[in-house]
Amino acid sequence: MGGVNPDALRGHMDGLLLSVLEHEPLHGYAIIEALQERSGGALSVPTGTVYPALRRLERVGYLASEWVTVGGRKRRTYRLTGTGRKQLEGERSTWRAFTNVIGSVLEPRRTEGHSP
Amino acid sequence: MGGVNPDALRGHMDGLLLSVLEHEPLHGYAIIEALQERSGGALSVPTGTVYPALRRLERVGYLASEWVTVGGRKRRTYRLTGTGRKQLEGERSTWRAFTNVIGSVLEPRRTEGHSP
DNA sequence: TGCCTACATATAGAGAGCCTACATGTAGAC
DNA sequence: GTCTACATGTAGGCTCTCTATATGTAGGCA
Numbered sequence: 001m002g003g004v005n006p007d008a009l010r011g012h013m014d015g016l017l018l019s020v021l022e023h024e025p026l027h028g029y030a031i032i033e034a035l036q037e038r039s040g041g042a043l044s045v046p047t048g049t050v051y052p053a054l055r056r057l058e059r060v061g062y063l064a065s066e067w068v069t070v071g072g073r074k075r076r077t078y079r080l081t082g083t084g085r086k087q088l089e090g091e092r093s094t095w096r097a098f099t100n101v102i103g104s105v106l107e108p109r110r111t112e113g114h115s116p
Numbered sequence: 117m118g119g120v121n122p123d124a125l126r127g128h129m130d131g132l133l134l135s136v137l138e139h140e141p142l143h144g145y146a147i148i149e150a151l152q153e154r155s156g157g158a159l160s161v162p163t164g165t166v167y168p169a170l171r172r173l174e175r176v177g178y179l180a181s182e183w184v185t186v187g188g189r190k191r192r193t194y195r196l197t198g199t200g201r202k203q204l205e206g207e208r209s210t211w212r213a214f215t216n217v218i219g220s221v222l223e224p225r226r227t228e229g230h231s232p
Numbered sequence: 233t234g235c236c237t238a239c240a241t242a243t244a245g246a247g248a249g250c251c252t253a254c255a256t257g258t259a260g261a262c
Numbered sequence: 263g264t265c266t267a268c269a270t271g272t273a274g275g276c277t278c279t280c281t282a283t284a285t286g287t288a289g290g291c292a
Contacts, residue, residue, distance in 0.1 A: 122250055
């Protein structure tokens with residue numbers, strides 16, 4: 001449990017972050033919780049990964065952020081931009097292609113398949 | 117063609133290499149071709165990735181190698197060891213878990229159906 | 233009052249592995 | 263003799279993720 005190999009996460013973090021922001025803006029801390037919840041507890045992404053990644057995604061224009069104060073606490077709330085939304089679509093089709101490619105090599109007999 | 121994001125490959129290379137060696141020993145160059153063939157041309161893994169990776173896998177005991185001369189050409193031929201075979205099993209179940217986790221976050225509640 | 237936990241953001245530095253680019257060499261075709 | 267395919271290998275760079283640390287607020291509780 002909680003056991004996703006960090007190396008394997010490489011290159012998929014962006015899609016995960018964009019995905020949890022698809023329907024509502026969230027701040028970093030809430031994003032981490034959302035990832036954990038959506039994955040059934042399997043994803044525990046440390047703050048040192050998430051905060052820099054969010055800034056990077058904002059820098060390239062996929063996200064936009066603003067400071068919001070709630071109950072005396074300051075939160076930097078991120079939302080998807082238009083290009084971010086397009087990028088999310090791209091991440092999803094890339095993901096499907098990726099799983100097909102790796103799957104075809106790793107488990108040659110299985111042409112398709114998602115669940116056991 | 118050749119369109120798998122290098123970053124995404126991180127942490128999956130081992131499984132791919134072990135997998136193509138499952139049923140027969142191969143040398144590095146042939147492994148690269150096998151990866152390309154099995155993936156339908158999508159995987160073009162450069163020599164600078166494969167050769168060091170094979171050495172690493174040998175160092176940790178998943179592979180064993182020997183020099184073979186064929187038609188005047190020297191090949192270092194790799195084969196799976198016993199632990200390598202076990203590791204391959206591990207890589208496969210890790211892969212299934214990984215796709216489930218990422219998939220659950222990236223494409224929530226879409227288990228079937230296939231809309232464009 | 234002081235302490236602890238949960239909430240919340242951020243950065244520095246390390247680590248690892250995949251890539252580009254280059255170096256080296258043989259065999260066979262033309 | 264030159265070119266392509268075959269074949270292996272290393273050096274150095276890049277980038278992302280992680281660990282560890284720093285900072286600060288709010289609320290419960292003894």
